[in-house]
Amino acid sequence: MGNDGVSNSDHLPSIMVTNDDGIDAPGLRALVAVLVSTRRFHVLVCAPHSEKSAVSHSITWRHPVAVKRVEIEGATAFAVSGTPADCTSIGLSKALFPTTPDLVLSGINMGSNCGYHIVYSGTVAGAREAFFHGIPAVSMSYECYGSRPNILQDFTLAAQACVPIISAIIDEIKSNSYPSSCFLNIDVPADVANHKGYRLTKQGKSIYKMGWKQVTSDTHGKMLSSMTMDSTSPAPMEIDAPNLSQEHTLFRREVIGGEYDEDADDDGDRKVLKEGYITVTPLVALSQTDTGSQAYFKSWLPGVVERSSSSAL
Incomplete structure (x- = not known):
């Protein structure tokens, strides 16, 4: 090639x-x-x-x-x-x-x-x-x-x-x-x-608010499942949802709210x-490193071990 x-x-x-x-x-x-x-x-x-x-x-x-x-x-x-x-x-x-x-x-x-x-x-x-x-x-x-x-x-x-x-x-x-x-x-x-x-x-x-909805095989159709994979699998396997055992419950992502943006x-x-x-x-x-958080954790981190030792007493 x-x-x-x-x-x-x-x-x-x-x-x-x-x-x-x-x-x-x-x-x-x-x-x-x-x-x-x-x-x-x-x-x-x-x-x-x-x-x-x-x-x-x-x-x-x-x-x-x-x-x-x-x-x-x-x-x-x-x-x-x-x-x-x-x-x-x-x-x-x-x-x-x-x-x-x-x-x-x-x-x-x-x-x-x-x-x-x-x-x-x-x-x-x-x-x-x-x-x-x-x-x-x-x-x-x-x-x-x-x-x-x-x-x-x-x-x-x-x-x-x-x-x-x-x-x-x-x-x-x-x-x-x-x-x-x-x-x-x-x-x-x-x-x-x-x-x-x-x-x-x-x-x-910005990001859309996402959630999970329980679905049946009729509404979900086929799915890609990592449950059928192991180290010798050549690729992810597509399986029919009806072939899943009764122990499995199906969920799919869904948008539960409009897009919001906290950045003005x-x-x-x-x-x-x-x-x-x-x-x-x-x-x-x-x-990128958040400079405000850097300042906070710079003063916070040195006391972690001390606080942990005190709480163990």
Whole structure:
């Protein structure tokens, strides 16, 4: 597989695309088509073979991943049985492509990734993994949910709206002036045709209130279960809920309240996205240390042993 891909003699910059919605997702297909149509890039694709939404930065460790060549016009593409982080990692390893891409794009995700949802996002993880490897990366999401009659056209507009940013990043990479201390998270508003432009934002604190609801096999259908896995399992097994024993009770997540945001800052990502802007949020690999908490625990920690000894008397 390593012999497939772009020629080393061709100096067009290369962009690798991954996602968490799967290699057949309209967001990825639209993004790839738009990138190919510019004729400015070599386009590589290394994406999950099926949907891997909300897997965060999980990786496959205990069993191999399967890789299959996929035909996508204008691109060299592979589908991988692993997570978005797996896809980025193997795509950068030169096991599939002869050279390391200049830029990794993860998306375009169906649904926004703002605030605390960034932690859950497989889309963001696809870009974060590239950042771990020292490769510039961008995660990209579009605020749309469910089926829409013109979904591919909408994603195409979202991709086209992001091309100026992608092109500018490539130019900065060429001149060795692009910062290596972060990666970017971009969210495109629902009404992309009438977006208000780009706004630099920061990660806010928005999150949907989630709960759990007990369900029956009739309402749940098939489920992915770790209860059938062991160290020799080749992959998670899909099982029919009716085949579960009577000892098992089924629950599924559900939204129990609207989205809330404790961050009142005007430059929070979710707030600015709702105003109709394309948000551009620099992210780092780890959460930043809270300075207020640092001060508190600096005075608190030395007394922990003393208080523990006193309470034992």
